[in-house]
Structure formats: structure tokens, C-alpha cells
Amino acid sequence: MIHKIDMHHILFLDIETVPQYASFEELDEADxxxxxxxxxxxxKEDFTPQEFYERAGIWAEFGKIVCISVGYFAYTSDTQFRTKSFVGDEREILIEFSQLLKEHFSSRQHLLCAHNGKEFDFPYIARRMIILGMDLPEKLNLFGKKPWEVPHLDTMELWKFGDYKHFTSLKLLTRVLGIPSPKDDISGDQVRDVYYKENDIKRISDYCEKDVVAIAQIFLKLRNQPILSDDQIISK
Incomplete structure (x- = not known):
């Protein structure tokens, strides 16, 4: 079935998130x-809420999106994979991402693809849009859709092959499939410090784009196709 999908119809994506505030003390008492x-x-009993706040970015209720990176296979004579990142104010990130979906990936055949996207990226984006009072793009609005109508692909789910208890990180999957690792600079648990302490959004977006490329490479491997070379990857 995966071989029947036109790769040009897929938008590959990854998001980076951080806690809404730099420290737990900045939350009001109710929050x-x-x-x-x-x-x-x-x-459990291992951490206080203050000590655990560095992980707040994984929950849409207490975190925010600081980068969305996307990639797609361009309609060219040779194989090209083009990437782009949205950074800055969260609302502006979501507006630009939503506009991209509406203008270029809104048709019935278009799909979104992420690693663990069904559990994290897709619902996180949708929840943040709702929290910020924004309309959901059709590709993220799953209300009333039957499972086979959901326009989402998930490389972690594809790798499960029906095994519901199996979790495989992007780093591990690229390793076993012989794909260059995207985790050669920072890791997900370091994004908060890079954002709040180093104020280096470029470093975060570079890291996020590498993840998008890795997801596309995994998709190619699952189709038993050659992976992309460096000169086939173009960043806008």
C-alpha cells in the first residue's frame, strides 16, 4: 500500500516545543x-513540580511551538527534497503553517507525515491552534472522520507493523536503517535550554529540519528506495 502513495503528495513535518515560560515560578498559582x-x-515521588517543569513543553496545555519544519518532494526532473522552517512568534508560526496547508496541501490526496506524529505533532499543533483561537486546517480537523479517512502518516506506526506496544525513537530507527543520524548537534531535551538560555532559534530550526529529512529518508527505506544524497536536499 505504501508503494502506491505518490511521494509528491506528502508534507513531511516535525515540531519543536518548549515550556511556555522559562521557569515554573513564572506560572501563576492556579497554573x-x-x-x-x-x-x-x-x-511520582521522584521530582517536585518545579524540578519537572523543564519537561513542560511536551504538553500543549503548558508548552508552545517554537519551530515547525516541513519538507516535500518537488516536481522536478531529478529527485529534490525541499525543506523550510517556520520560527518566531507561535501564532505567526501557526498562521504560516496553516496557509501552507491551505494553498499547497489541501487536496484529498495530500497527506501529512511525521514520526510519532499521531501521538504528538498533529494533536499538539491542533491543540495550540484551538488554545490560540485559530481555525483548524482541514488536514488537522479529525472530527467525524473515520480512521481510514484521516490524512496522516506516521513513520513510527508504519515501523510497528501492527505491534501496538512497540516504540522506536527516530534516532534508533535511522541507525538500524543505515540513515545518517539527525541527532548530531542537540537532542529534544536540550531544545528548552537552547531557546531560553542561548536564544539560538537558528540552531533549533536546523535540528528540526534534519529530523524532517530523516523522516523522509525512513519513508524511502520503507518503500525499499534509495535514500536522498546531500545534493538532493535543498533548504529554503
Missing amino acids: QELYSDKTKYQR
Whole structure:
């Protein structure tokens, strides 16, 4: 089935998120209590809410998007994979991303693809849009859709081959498939410090784009096709 999909119809994407504030103390009292309740199960007795706040970016209720990187196979005579990143104010990031979907990836045949996207990227973007009072693009609005109508691909789900309990990180999957690792600079748990302490959004967007390329490479491997060479990858 995966071989029947036209690769030019897929928008590959990855997001980077951070806590809404640099520190737990910047939350008002009500939000501190809500965060404490939200994370009680994950923290157990090992961490206080303050100590656990560095992970707040993984929840859309307490985090925000600082980068969305996308990539697609261009309609060219030779194979080209083009990438682009949206950074800056979160609302502007989401507006630009939504506009891209509406203008270029809104047809019935178009699909979105991410690694663990069904559990993280897709719902996170949708939740942040709702929180910010924005209309959902059709590709993220799943209300009333049957499972086979959902226009989302997930490379982690594809790798599961029906095994529901199997989690494989992007770093591990690229390793076993012989794909150059995208984790050669920073890792996801370092994004918060790079954003708040180093104020280096370019470093974050470069990291995010590498993940997008890795997702596309995995997709090619799953189709038993050659992976992209460096000269086939073009960043806008």
C-alpha cells in the first residue's frame, strides 16, 4: 500500500516545543497547581513540580511551538527534497503553517507525515491552534472522520507493523536503517535550554529540519528506495 502513495503528495513535518515560560515560578498559582496535578503520575515521588517543569513543553496545555519544519518532494526532473522552517512568534508560526496547508496541501490526496506524529505533532499543533483561537486546517480537523479517512502518516506506526506496544525513537530507527543520524548537534531535551538560555532559534530550526529529512529518508527505506544524497536536499 505504501508503494502506491505518490511521494509528491506528502508534507513531511516535525515540531519543536518548549515550556511556555522559562521557569515554573513564572506560572501563576492556579497554573502551578494545575501543572502539579497534570504531571503527578509522571513525576511520582521522584521530582517536585518545579524540578519537572523543564519537561513542560511536551504538553500543549503548558508548552508552545517554537519551530515547525516541513519538507516535500518537488516536481522536478531529478529527485529534490525541499525543506523550510517556520520560527518566531507561535501564532505567526501557526498562521504560516496553516496557509501552507491551505494553498499547497489541501487536496484529498495530500497527506501529512511525521514520526510519532499521531501521538504528538498533529494533536499538539491542533491543540495550540484551538488554545490560540485559530481555525483548524482541514488536514488537522479529525472530527467525524473515520480512521481510514484521516490524512496522516506516521513513520513510527508504519515501523510497528501492527505491534501496538512497540516504540522506536527516530534516532534508533535511522541507525538500524543505515540513515545518517539527525541527532548530531542537540537532542529534544536540550531544545528548552537552547531557546531560553542561548536564544539560538537558528540552531533549533536546523535540528528540526534534519529530523524532517530523516523522516523522509525512513519513508524511502520503507518503500525499499534509495535514500536522498546531500545534493538532493535543498533548504529554503
